[in-house]
Amino acid sequence: MMLLTALYFGLALGLTSAASVQLAALTAEDAVQPDRCDGIEFDAITPDEKGNTLFFKGAHVWKGFHGPAHLSSESFKELADHPTGHVDAAFRMHNTENVDDHDHVYFFLDDQVFSYYNQSLENGYPKPIVDDFPGVPSHLDAAVECPKGECTTDSVLFFKGHDVHLYDIATKTVKTKTWSHLPTCTSALRWLEHYYCFHGHNFTRFHPLSGQVNGSYPKDARHYFMTCANFGHGGDYKVPKCSEVKIDAITTDDTGKKYLFAGPIYMRLDTHRDGFHAFPITRVWKEMISGVDAVFSYTDKIYMIKDDQVFIYKSDAHYTLIEGYPKSLKEELGIEGHVDAAFMCPNQHTVHVIQGKIIRDIDLTATPRVMTREFPLPFSDIDAGLCGQEGVNVFKGHQYYHYDNAFTLAVTRIAPVPENVTPAMMGCEE
Structure with a gap:
């Protein structure tokens, strides 16, 4: 009996020691x-x-x-x-x-x-x-x-x-x-x-x-x-704080993909379920080696403006540059000078181009292009513009101005109260 007791005690001690060693190993x-x-x-x-x-x-x-x-x-x-x-x-x-x-x-x-x-x-x-x-x-x-x-x-x-x-x-x-x-x-x-x-x-x-x-x-x-x-x-590109945001351009293409451009990088904003991630612009649009000034989408194409040139890409899986481009602003849109922002509203054929304190409407169904209207704006130094079902947002630094539609933006002489860019809009950090 004493022998059995000793055996049971030894076995229990061995198991306890083994468990302790295993637990210590896991803890380590x-x-x-x-x-x-x-x-x-x-x-x-x-x-x-x-x-x-x-x-x-x-x-x-x-x-x-x-x-x-x-x-x-x-x-x-x-x-x-x-x-x-x-x-x-x-x-x-x-x-x-x-x-x-x-x-x-x-x-x-x-x-x-x-x-x-x-x-x-x-x-x-x-x-x-x-x-x-x-x-x-x-x-x-x-x-x-x-x-x-x-x-x-x-x-x-x-x-x-x-x-x-x-x-x-x-x-x-x-x-x-x-x-x-x-x-x-x-x-x-x-x-x-x-x-x-x-x-x-x-x-x-x-x-x-x-x-x-x-x-x-x-x-x-x-x-x-x-x-x-x-x-x-x-x-390697870090998402900035919302108070430091300054975007160059923003657009939504016909498939619903929303792109933001800032310096040498771009972000997909419609993929918030996968998080916001920044990539070099040249990863998709390899010819845009110096960033963009303005971007807008029309039919199945995305128009990129840099300095006095317009690049037009087919909105396929690889955004192929259309043969014959880039072309000059004058040749493609009938305007000259620096473009601060450009946007189009859904199901419309007019691109709204902001240059300084002027907004110009250009009919894209006309060949050559025709400027149909121009209006003074109550502010200058606009960085980007975006038009959607909820209205128009024009961005200036880390703030934006909201309008019900493009016509209200063009005819209103007093700017609305600016609102701050939020993390939900573009994944910036508070």
């Missing part, structure tokens, strides 16, 4: 803050409901494209209670038909799924993956949302090895494909309407329906998805 691992600039294979990547991109590795998460790692349990405390200790896959739900699920962020750990909104766990979670996503396997490698228009229906792509499980959100059905040509994705991300498979410290861009890869891949994620020393790309 948590204490070591990883540096993604060293080259990390992420466990999961997803945007949250506010447009912040979350990068998960082990017990840590990075919020955004720059900044240090934090313990994921500080934001999602329930994840720390799961034995796995790390997120297998994650995605943000895009489902406008069901407002209860829209913009919820889903995390997958082993055979369990967690649903969060505003970093709060939804009632009833965690639950088995099969209860929420029937037909989707456990122990996933990656997941990414795919809204209707980019996929056939509102869908989610689930990755496990080279198998891709296409989950239809409305019908809760799954179609499985094998994409052996694509690397095994340890995480996936939909960002600015493109799809990325992350593997090692690299990524490969792919088509969400076929998995087709076009271009030269893989590429190092540190050049594109984080700010690291000795790694350069668009991420």
Whole structure:
């Protein structure tokens, strides 16, 4: 009996010691803050409901494209209670038909799924993956949302090895494909309407329906998805404070894409669900090496004005410069001198051009172009103008003036009270 007691005591002591060692190892691992600039294979990547991109590795998460790692349990405390200790896959739900699920962020750990909104766990979670996503396997490698228009229906792509499980959100059905040509994705991300498979410290861009890869891949994620020393790309441009904003031009094209231009950079403003990100203008419009003075969109084209020249680009996927351009302002629009701002209102054929304290209306249906009206303005030094369904905004530094329509702007002799640019408008910092 004494021998049995001693054996049980020794075994218990050994298990306790092993558990203590394991706990100490986990605690030490948590204490070591990883540096993604060293080259990390992420466990999961997803945007949250506010447009912040979350990068998960082990017990840590990075919020955004720059900044240090934090313990994921500080934001999602329930994840720390799961034995796995790390997120297998994650995605943000895009489902406008069901407002209860829209913009919820889903995390997958082993055979369990967690649903969060505003970093709060939804009632009833965690639950088995099969209860929420029937037909989707456990122990996933990656997941990414795919809204209707980019996929056939509102869908989610689930990755496990080279198998891709296409989950239809409305019908809760799954179609499985094998994409052996694509690397095994340890995480996936939909960002600015493109799809990325992350593997090692690299990524490969792919088509969400076929998995087709076009271009030269893989590429190092540190050049594109984080700010690291000795790694350069668009991420080197920092978003200014709202009180420091000074834009050169702003426009919305016929597809609804809204662009802001400032110095050598541009931003897409309609992609706030993916966050606001600045890139070099030459990334899309390679001929615009010195920035732009004014921009407007008409039919399926975007007009860029710099000094006394007009560049016209076809609004296709790559914004191709139309043959024969640039042309002079005089030849294209029938005016001369510096252009401060230009804008067009929806479903109209008149471009409103601001030069100093004068606004000039030019009929784009006439060949050659015809200036139909000109009016004095109650202010000068306007930087940019934008017209939409809610009226006209003209920007001057970090402030703007709002008018109900272009005619009111032209005939009103007293300027309205200026309003300050807000973070919601263009992603600047307060």
